[in-house]
Amino acid sequence: MGDVVYIRLKNYIKATEKQKLMLKDIAYITGNSKFIPRLKHTFIYQLKSSDQKYIVMDIFTVITELHEQFPNIEFQPVGPNQTIVEIERRKRQPNLLAVTGIWILLFVGSGMAIMNFHYDVSMQEVQQKLHYMLTGEQQKFPLWIQIPYSIGLGLGMILFFNHVFKKRFNEEPSPLEVEMFNYEQDLNQYVIMKENKVGHKDDHP
CATH class of the missing domain: 1.20.5 (Single alpha-helices involved in coiled-coils or other helix-helix interfaces)
Known part of the structure; x- marks a missing residue:
């Protein structure tokens, strides 16, 4: 074999409908080969209108395609074995x-x-009792407690989710973002196991 090229598939990418996927779109490549600039623009797969929302590109299929075009290069896969391609339809x-x-x-x-x-x-009763304990007076609507409590409730929710519209307070992910991340991980695992995988190469357009 000749030069060695290392290929690391991306976990997840988005592509437009009927896009031509090149190697640089689905993988990171490195090595001492002078062919790397050409490899980056190597055609891998043509998305078709019949493809579903998700397709899975397997490392075996990618390397098979590359070996046919570059028989003198040794390809070494590292990292993930599949790339999930989400096809973005016209919105x-x-x-x-x-x-x-x-x-x-x-x-x-x-x-x-x-x-x-x-x-x-019984939050209202608790606030009434708190007002009585602090002032010694009965009050049905202790507004001096209820108003700050209501404001604090809203501020607490903002701090909890770490967002005001698109503005973040810090880089720490919010609980909602963590749950969304876990959901996406489970979804990706399901797609890898269940969705259509690209097997043999199609004819080049």
Whole structure:
């Protein structure tokens, strides 16, 4: 064999419909080969309209394709054995009415959840007793406790999720981001096991 080239497949990429996938799109390559610039632009697979939302590129298929085009190069795989390709279809404009309806539904639902929680733990009675303990007076609506509590509840949620719209307070991931990451890991594992894998190479366009 000649030069050695090391290939590390990317875990996950996004591609447009009917895009031609080159080696540089799905993998990182390195080595002492003078062919690396050519290797980066080596054709691997042509996405088709019949492809589903996800396809899986296997390292065996990639190396087989490369060996046919570069028989004198030794290819050594490192890292992941599959690349998940998500095909982004043409996006439709969001329906303003539907977005507004979903926003109202989530807003009312979250508000009801907070109110039901406070009712279950008798939050108003607790605040009334706290007011009585501190002032010695009975008060049905101790606003000097309820108002700061309501503000603190909102601020606490903002700090908990570590976001104000697109602004982050620090680099630490929020619990929601961690859960989304775990979900994506499980989804990727499912795609690798269940979704369609690209096997033998198709004819070049």
